[in-house]
Amino acid sequence: MPELPEVETVRRGLEPVMTGQRITRVEQRRPDLRFPFPSRFQERLEGQSILSLGRRAKYLLVDLGSGDVLIMHLGMSGRFTIIDPAHEQTPGVFHHQAGGSSVHDHVVFHLESGARIIYNDPRRFGFMDLVPRASLESCRHFKSMGIEPLGNELDGDRIRALFEDKKAPLKAALLDQSLIAGLGNIYVCEALYRSGLSPKRRAGTLSSKRSAMKDKTDDLAQIIRDVLTEAVDAGGSSLRDFAQTDGSLGYFQHRFRVYDREGEPCLTKACAGTIKRLVQSGRSTFYCPKCQK
Numbered sequence: 001m002p003e004l005p006e007v008e009t010v011r012r013g014l015e016p017v018m019t020g021q022r023i024t025r026v027e028q029r030r031p032d033l034r035f036p037f038p039s040r041f042q043e044r045l046e047g048q049s050i051l052s053l054g055r056r057a058k059y060l061l062v063d064l065g066s067g068d069v070l071i072m073h074l075g076m077s078g079r080f081t082i083i084d085p086a087h088e089q090t091p092g093v094f095h096h097q098a099g100g101s102s103v104h105d106h107v108v109f110h111l112e113s114g115a116r117i118i119y120n121d122p123r124r125f126g127f128m129d130l131v132p133r134a135s136l137e138s139c140r141h142f143k144s145m146g147i148e149p150l151g152n153e154l155d156g157d158r159i160r161a162l163f164e165d166k167k168a169p170l171k172a173a174l175l176d177q178s179l180i181a182g183l184g185n186i187y188v189c190e191a192l193y194r195s196g197l198s199p200k201r202r203a204g205t206l207s208s209k210r211s212a213m214k215d216k217t218d219d220l221a222q223i224i225r226d227v228l229t230e231a232v233d234a235g236g237s238s239l240r241d242f243a244q245t246d247g248s249l250g251y252f253q254h255r256f257r258v259y260d261r262e263g264e265p266c267l268t269k270a271c272a273g274t275i276k277r278l279v280q281s282g283r284s285t286f287y288c289p290k291c292q293k
């Protein structure tokens, strides 16, 4: 499943091809993905100019001249490929490579430049929706959504306020999308490991007034940003069947320090611990019981 850094990588791949363009034609090849397409989907997109390409948590937001926002979610296996005849041979420009089967090409956006953006999704857990910009924050996708981890809102004070009195394990609280939106399993494991905080500790303990705890919580906020930013910079990871917009696989996974390293030695300096795995809320948590307290 693509996590936030992968979605941001996709956004960065699509942005130069889509922004400022007009959508000339839309091929919608099914009535639904995970959910039905909104009514008059093609009609509301064709002829519209693309003002900008944004992201909120793991949702891509295409701002249209009509005032609508096209919301796109990649689900488990969604991917975009770009066929851009104008830039086929230009190094560094995202272009089409042999990727998933075209049987699963569900939507094709034709742009005025001649470029085509193809949405392929074998498992069809992704979806698209159209929402007027004015009601974006209150729409069903975003109304209960927590703060953006890469935005300016996330800091130690905010974590203390969000987690105060929370009895849930810290790992579960960090994955709670109504508190912080878009943080996934891999990056939560990594952030907790780098912070030296146990995934099993009660989330509410981060709101403690003790200065050592205060420092740890401040650090955690910064580490969450660092972990995500590094992943975005590395082009996103490519676990399972996710691919970047250019069809190539990402390469961040070999840099995980704790995720998927059960039984291997802890990489923290002077720690002789061994990485353990435990299951929390149905997801695997990887951690070092020696240096994460």
Ligand SMILES: [Zn+2]
Pocket: 266, 267, 268, 271, 272, 273, 274, 288, 289, 290, 291, 292
């Ligand atoms: Zn350790």
